Amino acid sequence: MATNTETILVHEGQQFNQTSAVTTPIYQTSTYIADPDPTEYIKAATEPKHPYFYHRHGNPTNSQVASILAKLEKTEDALVFATGMAAISTAILAIVKSGDHIVAQHAHYSGTAIFFKEFLTDYGITVTAVDQTDVSAFEKAIQTNTKLIYIETPSNPNLNISDLKALGELAKKHGIQSMVDNTFASPINQTPTDFGIDVVVHSATKYLGGHSDLTAGIVCGRQNYIASVWKRSVALGASLAPLDSWLLLRGLKTLSLRVKQININALKLAEFLDQHPKIKKVSYPGLPNHPQHELAAQQMNGFSGMLCIDVNGKDEEEAFLNAQKLINGLHIFINAASLGGVESLIVHPASMWGGHHTKKQKEASGITLGMLRISVGIEHADDLIADLKQALDQLN
Numbered sequence: 001m002a003t004n005t006e007t008i009l010v011h012e013g014q015q016f017n018q019t020s021a022v023t024t025p026i027y028q029t030s031t032y033i034a035d036p037d038p039t040e041y042i043k044a045a046t047e048p049k050h051p052y053f054y055h056r057h058g059n060p061t062n063s064q065v066a067s068i069l070a071k072l073e074k075t076e077d078a079l080v081f082a083t084g085m086a087a088i089s090t091a092i093l094a095i096v097k098s099g100d101h102i103v104a105q106h107a108h109y110s111g112t113a114i115f116f117k118e119f120l121t122d123y124g125i126t127v128t129a130v131d132q133t134d135v136s137a138f139e140k141a142i143q144t145n146t147k148l149i150y151i152e153t154p155s156n157p158n159l160n161i162s163d164l165k166a167l168g169e170l171a172k173k174h175g176i177q178s179m180v181d182n183t184f185a186s187p188i189n190q191t192p193t194d195f196g197i198d199v200v201v202h203s204a205t206k207y208l209g210g211h212s213d214l215t216a217g218i219v220c221g222r223q224n225y226i227a228s229v230w231k232r233s234v235a236l237g238a239s240l241a242p243l244d245s246w247l248l249l250r251g252l253k254t255l256s257l258r259v260k261q262i263n264i265n266a267l268k269l270a271e272f273l274d275q276h277p278k279i280k281k282v283s284y285p286g287l288p289n290h291p292q293h294e295l296a297a298q299q300m301n302g303f304s305g306m307l308c309i310d311v312n313g314k315d316e317e318e319a320f321l322n323a324q325k326l327i328n329g330l331h332i333f334i335n336a337a338s339l340g341g342v343e344s345l346i347v348h349p350a351s352m353w354g355g356h357h358t359k360k361q362k363e364a365s366g367i368t369l370g371m372l373r374i375s376v377g378i379e380h381a382d383d384l385i386a387d388l389k390q391a392l393d394q395l396n
Helices: 005-011 038-046 060-072 084-093 110-122 135-141 164-173 223-236 242-252 255-274 293-299 316-329 359-364 381-393
Strands: 077-081 101-105 126-130 146-152 177-181 199-203 217-221 279-283 306-311 345-347 371-375
Touching: 005 060, 005 255, 060 077, 060 217, 060 242, 077 084, 077 223, 084 110, 084 177, 084 199, 084 217, 084 223, 101 110, 110 126, 126 135, 135 164, 146 164, 164 177, 217 223, 255 279, 255 306, 255 381, 306 316, 316 371, 316 381
Parallel strands: 101 126, 101 146, 146 177, 177 199
Antiparallel strands: 077 217, 199 217, 279 306, 306 371, 345 371
């Protein structure tokens, strides 16, 4: 039995490939021929994630992907979804109901922020946002009806770190569930369950897929919890399509190789930018000057390919103009949303979050007009640094 990550990524879940094909086939079918035994047919229709009944219930490739991610995240089971937000929303709805309360943090992926701010409140579920770097703030926010502590670490876009061990212990102390969005770190860099976290979610669109050619999500947790999530997923219908599932399985095979190279590249870029006179601030957990560098080093194996920079300017307006000029002056970095692919991307968070966050919310999340979020790819670090240097040279 494989115990090392690289081998798990290539070989885990082979029991779901019941063919002679070395590469798992694409099961491009919506339904499967029923077993003539009524008992077996009933089992297929009702068993969570049965891979040979109907696609909304399960798919052999989906089962193989889930098996790999459950092994990586050290959970009993996992379930795949059509998007990261489908995974996050269904995972949360399997825990809370009307009248319940969630403690979360100020800085979240914009889709999650919208779900908390606009969707859940319509169904009588309240959310309190706190400073994710302050464990005591989470405890103070807990109410008698609190059912979930929800964390995203490192956070999007400001790269703050939450103390996984302390928050896992806090949740258990109060008898509530803890959930971590592990997208920015990936299972290569961080395993939240090692620190007592109950549920792990991912936008598999990012590092897990790794090639910017699919959308998918994953929820990892205890078997009985995943069965509950599956029941809701059947009703909500956010099934991962067969082709996307196959692409995700293909992407996972190189996850460790990609992430480790991205970690190396990102640290080199962060160190270069940290010394550049036209950059006001670099936020990267791998830098010793990151306020939570020691905590990140304790709970992460690598510091990910995500970093944020604040471009210099005499005021916010000039910082904004310089940030836009920097983006437009780049040749290798692509100005596009998303992250975690083999190519390097750069975006302006204040613009991307602009329609979803008030000025106060952006300030609480640490989003400034001069901020740029960079997703570092697998290109040669020297080329990426040279591209940034020539674009920075164009600024006043």
